[in-house]
Amino acid sequence: MLDVKFIRENLELVKEGIRKKGENVSIDNFIELDSKRRKMVTEVDQLKYKRNLVSEEIGKMMKEKKEAKGLIEEMKKVSEEIKTCDSEIQSIEKEIYNILINIPNIPHPSVPEGDESKNIEIRRWGKLQEFDFTPKDHLQLGKELDIIDFPRASKIAGGGFPLYKGLGARLERALINFMLDLHINKHGYTEIFPPFLANRDSMFGTGQLPKLEEDMYICEEDDLFLIPTAEIPLTNIHKGEILDISELPKCYTAYSACFRREAGSYGKETRGFLRVHQFNKVELVKIVLPENSYAELEKLLADAEEVLQLLEIPYRVVILASGDLSFASAKCYDIDIWAVGEKKFLEVSSCSNFEDFQARRIGIKFRRAKDTKPEFVHTLNGSGVATARLMVSLLENYQTDEGTVIVPEVLRKYMDGINIIK
């Protein structure tokens, strides 16, 4: 959510931002609604002032057993008027609010303009594997090694739900632990184990609602949503708080299962692990000072990249063009890893700076000093990283000509020293 004052004073800039994001909200009547609201608030405030004064007067008169009937009659009318004005203000505010919540965050000036074809690869790490045999894809490997069983998973929950078995399950668990330990021990994040369900308010705060409701699994009876990412619980931890400047930056990491209905995306990259309804992810969230947020974004990105460097999986970093940015994000880097069997790059992380867009919705502020006004913090998040696709790349890139898979060095201590899956 953007600041009303900011929109009022930078209407063209906001329109420009909406256009760059490829959204189609109209803010043409915003200024008119806003000034109408302010005018009415001023009027009704004066009426309320009068009512407060006279009501006090009535109280005093009644105590002295004086007749106050005339004043009460007069105030009845004033109260009626207030009621009418208030309900009109309320409906104007609702209109304003509906515009406000549909205005996306404005892309940072460093973000290239255009649709996803304008995304720019800014660096590449590692050498893309080449084998002197024909590499298998992850589905074939998973089946032959008996570590992934999609057909049976579908009996339990339907298509798009993975079932890991034996060393597959263990490898998945090793990946999660490896990533968490790295972020906790080396990068200084605090580990959180959050709820995997979130209420409507939290979903709205991070920006998944109202736009993406149909992509969510929802428990209707309780109005709770299965989280599509741990970004939601982590960013909402400090909802409604004013933090002390000495507490910043706050860096949280969490493992969570992530649930996505992926409505409307059937047929697109649906093979195996490429797009599933449930996957595991280690998430990174930072709550920072506004002036540091872009430096923190680079650090966050580096923290996520290190996971892949230690696993020795080749990847590229892409800066997203304005039209490919998510609703709430001002700037975003994607990390794509190479999967030799699929012969393509797979997105495993998005590292975004939301500036104060989420903070304003959620109400997370900080105070620079005792007597200064609270300001909104900046929030960032990134996957560090998602395992389902990581597993794809790992199986495919670490396969041998014998059909076995070598366990990456850094994971072996999490697997009792097992160094090969066969």
Next chain:
RNA sequence: GGAAAGGUGGCCGAGUUGGUUUAAGGCGAUCGCCUGCUAAGCGAUUGUAGGGAGAAUAUCUUUACCGGGGGUUCGAAUCCCCCCCUUUCCGCCA
């Protein structure tokens, strides 16, 4: 699922027969005074959001906010209705 108690400003905590409570009091914090220093003491300040006046992020003024929403009333923290949350006990279950 059943029963009970509760939700008040950064924290603690009074106020529930509706009207000097414009939210008492305390703690903490900040500033000043005093003190050789520290402590104590004394004095002052002490929320958030919106609106208006103003060149002003100075200042003045006003409205709203006592878990959320609605209602009654000239007037609601206080009365009524709905919802949410917390705690305890019981039942059920991992």
